[in-house]
Amino acid sequence: ESDNLDPIEDLFRDQLSVADMAHLLESIPSRLRDVLWGYIDEDLQGEVLANLHEDIQQGILKRMSPEEFVETTQDVDADDLADLLQQMPVKSSSQALLLMPHDSRRKVEGLLAFPEDTAGGLMNTDMISVRADVTIETVLRYLRKKQLPTPFDVIWVVDRESRYLGSLAVSKLLQSKPEQIVESVMADTPQAIPATADEEEVAQIFERYDLVSAPVVDESGLLIGRITVDDVVDVIIETADHNMMSMAGLDEEDDPFAPVVRSSRDRAVWLGINMATAFIAAAVMSRFEASIAQIVALAVLSPVVASMGGIAGSQTLTLMIRGMATGHITRANLSWMIMRELGVGLINGSLWALVIGSITVIWYGELSLAMVIASAILVNICIAVLSGTLLPFFLKSVDVDPALSGSVILTTLTDVFGFLTFLGLATIFLL
Amino acid sequence: ESDNLDPIEDLFRDQLSVADMAHLLESIPSRLRDVLWGYIDEDLQGEVLANLHEDIQQGILKRMSPEEFVETTQDVDADDLADLLQQMPVKSSSQALLLMPHDSRRKVEGLLAFPEDTAGGLMNTDMISVRADVTIETVLRYLRKKQLPTPFDVIWVVDRESRYLGSLAVSKLLQSKPEQIVESVMADTPQAIPATADEEEVAQIFERYDLVSAPVVDESGLLIGRITVDDVVDVIIETADHNMMSMAGLDEEDDPFAPVVRSSRDRAVWLGINMATAFIAAAVMSRFEASIAQIVALAVLSPVVASMGGIAGSQTLTLMIRGMATGHITRANLSWMIMRELGVGLINGSLWALVIGSITVIWYGELSLAMVIASAILVNICIAVLSGTLLPFFLKSVDVDPALSGSVILTTLTDVFGFLTFLGLATIFLL
Numbered sequence: 001e002s003d004n005l006d007p008i009e010d011l012f013r014d015q016l017s018v019a020d021m022a023h024l025l026e027s028i029p030s031r032l033r034d035v036l037w038g039y040i041d042e043d044l045q046g047e048v049l050a051n052l053h054e055d056i057q058q059g060i061l062k063r064m065s066p067e068e069f070v071e072t073t074q075d076v077d078a079d080d081l082a083d084l085l086q087q088m089p090v091k092s093s094s095q096a097l098l099l100m101p102h103d104s105r106r107k108v109e110g111l112l113a114f115p116e117d118t119a120g121g122l123m124n125t126d127m128i129s130v131r132a133d134v135t136i137e138t139v140l141r142y143l144r145k146k147q148l149p150t151p152f153d154v155i156w157v158v159d160r161e162s163r164y165l166g167s168l169a170v171s172k173l174l175q176s177k178p179e180q181i182v183e184s185v186m187a188d189t190p191q192a193i194p195a196t197a198d199e200e201e202v203a204q205i206f207e208r209y210d211l212v213s214a215p216v217v218d219e220s221g222l223l224i225g226r227i228t229v230d231d232v233v234d235v236i237i238e239t240a241d242h243n244m245m246s247m248a249g250l251d252e253e254d255d256p257f258a259p260v261v262r263s264s265r266d267r268a269v270w271l272g273i274n275m276a277t278a279f280i281a282a283a284v285m286s287r288f289e290a291s292i293a294q295i296v297a298l299a300v301l302s303p304v305v306a307s308m309g310g311i312a313g314s315q316t317l318t319l320m321i322r323g324m325a326t327g328h329i330t331r332a333n334l335s336w337m338i339m340r341e342l343g344v345g346l347i348n349g350s351l352w353a354l355v356i357g358s359i360t361v362i363w364y365g366e367l368s369l370a371m372v373i374a375s376a377i378l379v380n381i382c383i384a385v386l387s388g389t390l391l392p393f394f395l396k397s398v399d400v401d402p403a404l405s406g407s408v409i410l411t412t413l414t415d416v417f418g419f420l421t422f423l424g425l426a427t428i429f430l431l
Numbered sequence: 432e433s434d435n436l437d438p439i440e441d442l443f444r445d446q447l448s449v450a451d452m453a454h455l456l457e458s459i460p461s462r463l464r465d466v467l468w469g470y471i472d473e474d475l476q477g478e479v480l481a482n483l484h485e486d487i488q489q490g491i492l493k494r495m496s497p498e499e500f501v502e503t504t505q506d507v508d509a510d511d512l513a514d515l516l517q518q519m520p521v522k523s524s525s526q527a528l529l530l531m532p533h534d535s536r537r538k539v540e541g542l543l544a545f546p547e548d549t550a551g552g553l554m555n556t557d558m559i560s561v562r563a564d565v566t567i568e569t570v571l572r573y574l575r576k577k578q579l580p581t582p583f584d585v586i587w588v589v590d591r592e593s594r595y596l597g598s599l600a601v602s603k604l605l606q607s608k609p610e611q612i613v614e615s616v617m618a619d620t621p622q623a624i625p626a627t628a629d630e631e632e633v634a635q636i637f638e639r640y641d642l643v644s645a646p647v648v649d650e651s652g653l654l655i656g657r658i659t660v661d662d663v664v665d666v667i668i669e670t671a672d673h674n675m676m677s678m679a680g681l682d683e684e685d686d687p688f689a690p691v692v693r694s695s696r697d698r699a700v701w702l703g704i705n706m707a708t709a710f711i712a713a714a715v716m717s718r719f720e721a722s723i724a725q726i727v728a729l730a731v732l733s734p735v736v737a738s739m740g741g742i743a744g745s746q747t748l749t750l751m752i753r754g755m756a757t758g759h760i761t762r763a764n765l766s767w768m769i770m771r772e773l774g775v776g777l778i779n780g781s782l783w784a785l786v787i788g789s790i791t792v793i794w795y796g797e798l799s800l801a802m803v804i805a806s807a808i809l810v811n812i813c814i815a816v817l818s819g820t821l822l823p824f825f826l827k828s829v830d831v832d833p834a835l836s837g838s839v840i841l842t843t844l845t846d847v848f849g850f851l852t853f854l855g856l857a858t859i860f861l862l
Contacts, residue, residue, distance in 0.1 A: 019639040027759045029767055140605065148602035151643040153584040170601050171579035174571065207668065208450040210661035212582040212643050229660050230641035233667065237638065240671030241753060244678075248749035249742075256754050257764075260774035267746050268779055274742040275783060278735040279790065285734070289727045296720045299730030303716070303846070304709040306734070311680075311705045315698050318679035322672060323687050328458045333688075336460055343691035348699055352706060359710065415734070 018044055022051035029257050030059065046073040050080035055255040057087045066095035078104065079124040079231070082111040110224075119202050120195035122235065123216040123225030124149070129156040130182055132165050137178035139168070151230075153212045156223055157186045164192045164215050164223040192217040195224060199235045204327055206232045243321060246404040249273070273408055281306070281415035288423035291431055297364050298426050301373055305422045308352060309380035309414030316341050316388025317406050324392060324402070334393060341385040349381035368430055376422035384414045449475055453482035460688050461490065477504040481511035486686040488518045497526035509535065510555040510662070513542040550633050551626035553666065554647040554656030555580070560587040561613055563596050568609035570599070582661075584643045587654055588617045595623045595646050595654040623648040626655060630666045635758055637663045674752060677835040680704070704839055712737070712846035719854035722862060728795050729857055732804055736853045739783060740811035740845030747772050747819025748837050755823060755833070765824060772816040780812035803860055807853035815845045 016024065021040055025033055025048070037060065040048055049057060049072065061069065061084065069092070073081055085093040085108065097105055107125055114120025126149045130139050139155070155173070157165045166188040176185045192215045193202060206214065206229060216225040241252035249270025258266070285292075285302065292298045320337075323329030329337060357374035361367060387410055392402035395409075447455070452471055456464055456479070468491065471479055480488060480503070492500065492515065500523070504512055516524040516539065528536055538556055545551025557580040561570050570586070586604070588596045597619040607616045623646045624633060637645065637660060647656040672683035680701030689697070716723075716733065723729045751768075754760030760768060788805035792798060818841055823833035826840075 017640065019641075023639060023758070027761075027764060029764075029771075143605050148606070150600070150602070150641075151582070151584045152600065152602040153582045153643065169581070169583065170605075171574075171581070171583035174574050174601075175579070207664055208454060209448065210450075210581075212584065212660065229643065229664070233638055233660070233664060236664065236667055237671070240668070240675070244671070244675045244753060245749060247675075247678075248746045250746060250749060256750055256759060257767075257771075260771055260778065263771065264775045264778040264782075267743075267775065268782060270746065271739065271742055271779055271783055272786075275735070275739060275787065278738045282731050282735050286728075286731045289731065292730050293724065293727045296724045296730075297717075299723050299727075299733070300713050300717045300720065302730070303734050303737070304706070304713050307709045308702065308706060311702055312698075315679045315681060315701065318676060318681060319687055322675060327454070328687060330458075333458060333460075336688075340460075340688075340691055340694065344695045344698065347691065347695040348702055351695075351699060352702055355703075356706065 018047040019051055021048045026053060026056060026255075027257070030056075030255065030259055033059075033257075042072065043075070046076040049073065050076050050084060053255060054087055054253040055258075057084060059255070061088050061092075066092050066099055069096045070099045074104075077124060077126070078107040078111055079122070082108050082121070083116065085112065086116055114195055117199045118195065119193045119197040119199070119216050119227060120225070122199055122202060122231050123195070123227045124231075125225045127156060127213075127215075127223075127226040128152075129158045129162075129223055130168070132157050132159060132181075132183040132186065134182055135178065136173060136176045136180045136182065136185070139173065139182060140178070149226075149228075151212055151228060156215050156226070157182055158223050162223055163221045164217050167215070190214050192221070192223070193227065194219070200239055200325070202227060203232050203235045203239065207236070239325065243325060243403045246401060247318075247407050249404070249408075274411075277408055277412040277415070280412060281419060284416050284419045285423065288419075288427060291423060291427045295369070295426065295430060297366075297369060298423060301360065301369075302419055302422055304356065305373065305376045305380055306415045306418035308356070308377055309384040309418045310411050312345065312348065312381045313384030313388040313410045313414050314407060316344075316385045317392065317402075317410055320389060320392045321403050321406065324396070331393070334389075338386070338389050341389045342382065345382040345385035346378075349378040352381065353377040369426070372425045372429055373422060375425055376418065379421045380414060380418045383417045384410070387413050449478040450482055452479045457484060457487060457686075458688070461487075461686065461690055464490075464688075473503065474506070477507040480504065481507050481515060484686060485518055485684040486689075488515060490686070492519050492523075497523050497530055500527045501530045505535075508555060508557070509538040509542055510553070513539050513552070514547065516543065517547055545626055548630045549626065550624045550628040550630070550647050550658060551656070553630055553633060553662050554626070554658045555662075556656045558587060558644075558646075558654075558657040559583075560589045560593075560654055561599070563588050563590060563612075563614040563617065565613055566609065567604060567607045567611045567613065567616070570604065570613060571609070580657075580659075582643055582659060587646050587657070588613055589654050593654055594652045595648050598646070621645050623652070623654070624658065625650070631670055631756070633658060634663050634666045634670065638667070670756065674756060674834045677832060678749075678838050680835070680839075705842075708839055708843040708846070711843060712850060715847050715850045716854065719850075719858060722854060722858045726800070726857065726861060728797075728800060729854060732791065732800075733850055733853055735787065736804065736807045736811055737846045737849035739787070739808055740815040740849045741842050743776065743779065743812045744815030744819040744841045744845050745838060747775075747816045748823065748833075748841055751820060751823045752834050752837065755827070762824070765820075769817070769820050772820045773813065776813040776816035777809075780809040783812065784808040799861055800857070803856045804853060806856055807849065810852045811845060811849045814848045815841070818844050 025036060049060060073084065085096065097109065128146060128148065130142065152170065154167045154169045157168055159165055166186045167190065168182060168186045172185055190209060190211055193205065195216050195218055211229065213226050213228045215223055216227055218224050238252060245252045254266055320329060353374035356377050357370040360370040360373050391410060392406055395402040395405060456467060459467065480491060504515065516527065528540065559577060559579065561573065583601065585598045585600045588599055590596055597617045598621065599613060599617045603616055621640060621642055624636065626647050626649055642660065644657050644659045646654055647658060649655050669683060676683045685697055751760060784805035787808050788801040791801040791804050822837055822841060826833040826836060
């Protein structure tokens with residue numbers, strides 16, 4: 001297929017937008033990516049680069065000299081430029097900074113001062129602000145001369161010292177009389193976002209107040225930039241991807257089309273961790289080998305006990321991780337949550353204890369075995385929902401990502417306690 | 432705590448925005464919700480209602496008469512009103528429609544014609560459009576008289592028959608000369624979205640082209656509404672929530688603070704399905720009871736084989752579900768994906784076969800047992816990654832949600848094949 005690339009050339013030259021090119025590059029194996037990259041118009045390569053996944057950016061940036069980088073990215077916005085520089089080796093990025101025109105360099109260095117995952121790291125500096133004491137006519141005249149950023153829905157109002165005061169929607173601007181003073185028509189919303197705010201907090205603010213753009217201020221209230229909704233959408237998608245992917249031990253920034261060896265390496269660690277936990281559970285089970293040798297049904301039924309706990313626990317864990325991410329579940333309602341989940345555990349534990357006990361009676365015809373497995377199911381489901389509730393809070397308090405490690409730890413707990421209660425009770429009551 | 436609600440009254444009357452009130456209502460147990468609802472100013476109840484989760488909306492709407500509903504929601508936007516009506520019993524919603532003022536009713540009925548999860552269901556009708564052959568001055572005069580929607584960043588340009596032609600950014604409008612003709616300054620982007628487009632497709636378009644608003648057209652190209660980014664953000668969050676939650680058998684619209692009985696019921700079905708699959712695996716294992724009775728180590732090591740397959744498979748499945756959702760993985764690159772995953776399965780399968788084989792030798796001191804478990808691990812991991820790749824495509828082609836049923840089916844496969852290969856090989860070679 002790679003012999004005849006002319007249709008691709010046509011496609012890239014005339015039909016695809018920058019975003020489409022990035023999407024296409026992300027959807028093909030990494031080997032083919034290098035070939036296609038050469039077909040992208042040099043004037044567009046910078047924009048395409050800014051639209052790619054971090055992992056893929058790193059691959060392309062690795063093969064670029066600092067000179068090429070500066071040449072390629074001259075039309076890229078300062079905020080994207082700052083993000084790209086952070087994907088480069090420190091040596092290349094500082095060389096690239098030195099090669100940049102003075103103006104862009106100052107802007108980018110200002111942005112690099114903020115961590116990537118804060119409001120400061122998300123913001124751009126190409127915003128329009130006006131003083132509160134000028135007339136609408138002055139504002140309109142000023143806007144005619146400026147380069148206006150996209151999206152352009154609102155401008156910021158500041159005082160003499162550049163402190164943020166409020167906003168003036170463009171719709172308001174168009175409907176005000178020329179002689180009116182900005183102060184008399186401006187709104188005092190949205191509230192300014194501190195540059196140090198976490199990016200997920202920013203996303204929650206945008207979502208809650210349906211914002212398109214928001215002002216960012218430094219610690220003394222000076223307006224230093226604005227965040228636009230397109231960057232917030234990226235944060236929302238990344239966060240969601242992170243929560244989903246890390247529950248399977250994957251990194252949302254990893255290239256889904258990475259070659260075999262790299263993909264294998266990326267996933268091996270997770271398999272190793274899970275192997276360790278599987279052997280912990282196996283070690284618990286092996287303590288009861290003597291019981292199993294006498295009643296082989298125990299071997300057959302043990303995985304059922306462990307798996308019911310695992311499922312019940314992962315339901316609670318998922319609910320908690322999502323509720324904590326949206327801000328609905330906090331320390332304030334944790335104790336209510338614990339009681340509710342314990343209630344759910346008791347009800348569902350009893351229900352499925354009864355069902356599984358009945359199936360066991362029918363299958364093996366032994367009432368005592370059925371009672372042992374029923375008790376073990378009830379205990380394990382209760383332990384599972386309790387762990388599912390408390391674990392994410394505990395992990396967060398020791399600064400460990402619950403989405404990443406929660407499910408492994410939980411499964412280990414439900415396996416170990418499942419085997420322990422079932423085989424323990426069996427050893428006591430059936431032998 | 433519920434005795435002294437005065438501070439709550441203060442909070443609700445003066446300090447909280449509509450979005451904050453909705454967030455607060457969503458973060459408390461359902462019993463307390465009814466109490467707090469009464470504290471919300473009646474003029475705001477409609478807006479708060481529109482901001483709530485569907486599950487919670489239903490709870491509140493159930494207790495509202497059609498008269499109350501129309502009274503409460505008179506300030507709510509037509510698109511939100513259409514969504515709310517769809518949460519009511521059909522009888523109440525048709526009564527409510529009859530009680531509405533003629534104008535709102537016509538608007539809402541127009542929107543109700545579109546399924547909720549399409550562009551038509553997402554759009555609003557309060558947009559501004561101008562003809563291509565008028566002057567900028569005319570446009571500015573027209574805008575002074577209209578009620579302008581939020582966000583207001585761009586207006587649509589149409590021909591005499593109201594067919595969509597392109598857009599005029601407000602920034603462009605502010606910088607054009609009064610005598611210029613709209614046609615000469617308008618842009619031909621964004622492309623119009625057909626009313627029948629799926630909401631996830633809409634989200635991908637907004638994300639890819641960084642849109643704030645987009646025009647919606649009917650099948651003959653007539654402009655019938657616009658979609659704004661705030662509604663798209665909700666779609667993105669819902670989709671992400673859906674993918675994450677349904678992997679644990681949860682519904683993203685379920686109230687996370689539902690009372691014990693309702694939560695138990697919501698989760699019982701999932702536990703039941705998983706119990707069934709656990710018993711399928713147990714039934715497979717029980718075919719080998721004679722082998723287990725002779726070599727108890729088989730019972731201890733079986734769950735390890737099953738769990739390694741489950742982990743490897745769920746990594747692939749997660750990667751596939753996410754890639755299919757973002758549009759990166761399609762039928763076009765599926766065969767490449769299968770080969771890559773098979774490669775990953777062979778490498779990681781061999782690696783962990785070696786590790787687990789070695790652990791088995793050290794633990795049980797039996798080389799033949801180690802070779803049997805190593806082979807079973809390799810086979811099961813390969814089956815797992817293959818199933819993880821093909822399953823979501825197969826499920827989608829028969830219109831079943833891969834995020835919901837993928838993981839159950841996958842775990843069943845890896846459990847069954849894990850037990851089958853390990854215990855089968857053991858029976859052949861060790862007895």
